[in-house]
Amino acid sequence: MKKSKPTDIPRQQVPEQTPEKRIKNFSEVPHGYSEEQAQTESLRCLQCKKAPCVKGCPVEINIPQFINAIKEGRFLESAAIIKQTNNLPGVCGRVCPQEEQCEKVCVVGKMSQPVSIGKLERFAADMEQQSGKIKIPAIKEEKKEKVAIVGSGPAGLTAAADLRKMGYQVTVYEALHRPGGVLVYGIPEFRLPNKIVEAEIHVLEELGVEIRTNVLIGQTKTIQDLMKSYQAVFIAVGAGLPRFMNIPGENLPGIFSANEYLTRSNLMKAYRFPDHTTPLPQFKKVAVIGGGNVALDSARTAQRYGAEKVYLVYRRSREEMPARKEEIVHAEEEGIEFALLQNPVEYIEGTNGQVCAARIQKMELGEPDESGRRRPKPIPGSEYELPVDAVIVAIGTKPQKVILQTLPDLKLNEKGNIDVDPNTGMTSLPGVFAGGDIVTGAATVIEAMGAGKTAARGIDHYIQEKKRS
């Protein structure tokens, strides 16, 4: 039989729960690859010497090498290769925008569809988790210096793991009662199952990272307190403060920030109410404002709570939506109605004192703005009322203020985020580092992880330099 060229093999599609079925549950939408599928997909990789995919990855996973291990059936080794640079492979395999990163620059993609690197990463991570033989990474040599990490989201966990592997004594402080940050309060179960996050965090604990929950740095303890007992501190608290549009009626009952809506559902498990005490009502008609991943997560969650109609109200067109294409398709399949080129201008109060409608203005696209996307401008006289009993505002987040108000000397950038040296992650205060959304503004999980890696190297360098001097 003539051996087919790698590029002749079609990209392997993962099976998914059908839209009819999945809108009635919170289980993960795509199933993983079978061993056979994963190995077939791995044949499509050209094993490029100069591997542009590796440069496309913010944490520089050795992609050809891990795919080769899958091809040869060495699945656990494949996971180990990924974990040399990425401590959260099960998470990244699911929520990374691979189409914008490694897969975007994949050489196979120039001839046909790129290698499904993300799905293969998920496969390797899942195989390791299912095997029960999760490898705890080795620690080079124990060091006595202590590092405090503030925040247990992707940036904090990554820095914690890297520093611990270098031998530092690492404590992670988390404000909420569960570690994981946005991975547990924000991203829904149907996109990232909790047990995946838990298992990957568990590995860090096995590695010797200490996690202390229910500590709000800035209130329970200050950075100054931490600097007394730790040689360095890494601030990775994210950009937690929800943005609102400041339009009339926005504080009416029935209007949520996406953070609140998703936290009630994901962290507090409101879908198990009343066994779990936190409530989240089933609404009839829901408008979600925004076009990013968080907006889609909110819309799809509302659908799963049994809403009759969920509208995604976005002021630009589909092309400009910042959400992952894969999730846009999922949302469409699930019956979310896209109200594109539309923007709310006011919310109207019903006789019950709650929101009963959104007044929506239609938009058209004008000249490109500073983001390169065409600027939406209102069409005069286009306003109409959309009857809704709930609104979820998902238009982005701002830096969290609690920690900043106790650090008056900390240098901020013009956006109000923490200013750092991009090479080391160090802030204007010696020994205090920062990374993730608190530095960049809201971005992706993997970018935050990249920042965690940079800071870990920066902290190591800082502590070793200080020791020498």
Place this chain on the structure above:
Amino acid sequence: MSHTIIKKQGLARNIFMMEIKAPLVAQKHQAGQFIILRLHDKGERIPLSIVDSDKEQGTITLVIQVVGKTTKEMERCNEGDSVLDIFGPLGKPTLIHEKGTVVAIGGGLGAAPLHPILKALKKAGNRTITILGAQSKENIFWEVKMKALSHDFHITTDDGSYGEKGLVSAPLQRLLQEGTKIDRVYCIGPVFMMKAISNLTKEYKIPTIVSLNPIMVDGTGMCGGCRVTVGNDTKFACVDGPEFDGHQVDFDELHKRLQFYTKHEEFAESHLEKERHQCKLGDFNNEKE
């Protein structure tokens, strides 16, 4: 960390006090701050004012009114039991700026969070006038304790079963009409009461601080569930408050937002009763995760 209940004591009808081990919170607590508590791993996160703290013992004191599922569950806890999560101290502490005459008004449960503020006001050298109000005699607590911190003390009940019959606004109105020089009013209680007091003091241009307790999830500024309109701005009670200028707060909006989950709260409470009933019958099945 285990948060053991060191002491539990009934104070009035449906109101009880708990002293709980929470050394980190006790260490940093200042008057006016609160915590978020989660009783067990299926529990909700509820904000509760810190009423007192003991830095040496590492304990905080909470005063709780039985109003829903979680507070009912807490009422069933005993000394020696523990609370799963205590998170704080949260919010900004009370600004105790002047030395002068201050009126501290507490309605119902509001007397409890008023206590540390009153203590701080007195310590700062203020002349303190305290007005406590309750529905009825059996709802009053800490009369002696509050009186000891006050130069002048008034008590009112809605039904006249104790003290003066009527609302807390009556003694304040009298003080104002008599021309008492008041530098500031602190008021903690039900929304309608804080609104009435704020309306009254606005007429007399007396700065008035109210402490708000809206619906909250995380307590760190992340969810925005606790947003309140103060003047022309939206503020988050958890990080910008909980204390605000009473003359600027939109109390009607706050009231509406507080009502949002009423039906769910009732349902959760009845579910708890059902669970308890089944438990007694011995066929209670632990929910499988």
